Amino acid sequence: MLDFDTAQATLAGRAHAPDTTETLPLDALHGRVLAEDVAAEVDLPRADNSAMDGYALRCADAAPGAMLPIQAFQYAGHEPEALRPGHAIRLFTGSLIPEGAEAVIMQEDTEATDGGVRILRAPQAGDHVRRRGEDMRRGEVILRRGTRIGPAQIAVLAAQGRAAAAAYPRMRIGILTNGDELVPPGQALGPAAVHNSNGPMLAALCRGMGADPAAVLHAPDQAEAIASALDELSRTCDLVFSVGGASVGDKDLVKPAIEALGGTLDLWRVRMKPGKPVALASLNGRPLICLPGNPVSAFVVFTLLATPLLRGLQGRRDILPPVWRGVLRTDRRWGGERDDFLRVQVAHQPDAPAALTPHGQQSSGAMASLAWAHGLARVPAGTEAGEGTLVDWYPLADWLA
Incomplete structure (x- = not known):
């Protein structure tokens, strides 16, 4: 039997990023994979600003007990005036730091008086000041190609003024289940029938990874029906999963169907439990993974062996999550x-x-x-x-x- 790590590495090694990209607006990027390195176009923050509600001042003027007149109120989004010696300027979170100010003292460390403010604790230079470019500096790469885009990445793009970005196309996944005993959920069961859980399960697993289960087909235990379904899926989808029928039993018809269509197939017995029988095929130039027919085995093999290949085909940078x-x-x-x-x-x-x-x-x-x-x-x-x-x-x- 093939050891688990070799099987995982072999599947992961077959992955390559898509050759095409598309430019999408921010509201269409969630769940997609970034197809470009994104560099900061502006410094963020764009200028020194306050991290707190408080007062801008010079440290030399701010000994404990000192009383400073309030020169002005400086709100976020307004241009500041220069700070005069011996004064304080009332600031709010996000307010620009006035010229001449060395620190922001939190309002909790002061006591407001008529027209002024009493200092209760001496500040240090730089206290509560967000420096220009400390978050993102113009020219530095802030998002790497191959990153899956979520809310945080969209926030970064928006903060840089990017209304769109290049992404890889969403992968189209084809899924084939087979077996005379399988009945769709919602239909009555005969004495020897079971409901088909593999099709809905695999479709949901693919959606959760940002792929599109574009076609979910079922075929009876007939060689021609299986071959026809596999041919259709491999011509219209980027990656195909078949479930069951790839071992060596009398009703295991997937392997001969692939070979009859001119595909190539490596059938493995992987040293893992659950999920021993696994096959990787190439059909019409598209990869095809044959999963075990048992739903638990199919789930485990998909999780541990198939997802690294799927991530690589999506163009992702990190295809092996942490263990x-x-x-x-x-x-x-x-x-x-x-x-x-x-x-x-x-x-x-x-x-x-x-x-x-x-x-x-x-x-x-x-x-x-x-x-x-x-x-x-x-x-x-x-x-x-x-x-x-x-x-x-x-x-x-x-x-x-």
Whole structure:
């Protein structure tokens, strides 16, 4: 069997950023991937300004107990007048610093009097002054190509006066489920039928990563139907997922369908649990990932093996999210011949690794454990782990974003 790390690296290594870009307005950029380096066009702040409500003054005039007349009120957005010696200018957060002022003293450290202000605590030069360019300096790169754009990145673009930016096209994902036993949700079940959870699950997983599940098809266990669906999806989508049917059973018809269409396929048995059978194919010049048919296995393989490839194809810079360390909290031993990925809930602890509690049901058919879990804890092949064992864990919130 192929070891997990090699399988992950092989899939990640097939990724390349799109060749095309599009310029989008700010309100269309959320969730997209930036296709250009963005440099600051102006210093931010554009001028020294106050970080507090208070008073601008010279430090030499501000000994504790000193009384200073208020020269003026200076509001944000107004041009300041120069500070006269022995005076204070009333400022508000965002007010420009007047010429001649050395510091801002918070209003909490003063006492207002008729026409003046009494100093209660001596300020230091530079107190509560935001310096020009301390946030962003003109010419420096402030957002890197390959960054997924969220509210914070949009705020940075807007603060620089950018009304639009270049982004990579949203990926179109094709999804194929197959099997005579599968029935769409909402339809009545026959005696041997089960509802198709893989299609909706994978579509939601793709949307969560900023991709468009453009086509979700289902085919019965018929070679021609599977081949027709795969051909359609690979011609119209950037990346295709098939679920089930890629092993070596009598009804595993995906592999021969790909080969009949002239595609190339690497079929692996990956040393991981759940999720041993995985295949990577190329069909009509598009990558195709064949996931295990069991929904839990499909979910885990998508999370750990497919998402690095998907991020790379989106043009993202960082395709492998962080892996953390945590301590198992369990009353049993885990481990075996394959890397065991346990569905766990996570409790963060101050000054200690996170506590990882495995779900009581770790079978590949226990779908409820997916909704329950915060992450996947890894017990390496050939090892055992129990109460107090320090292991790697993969946060779902990071790996599915």
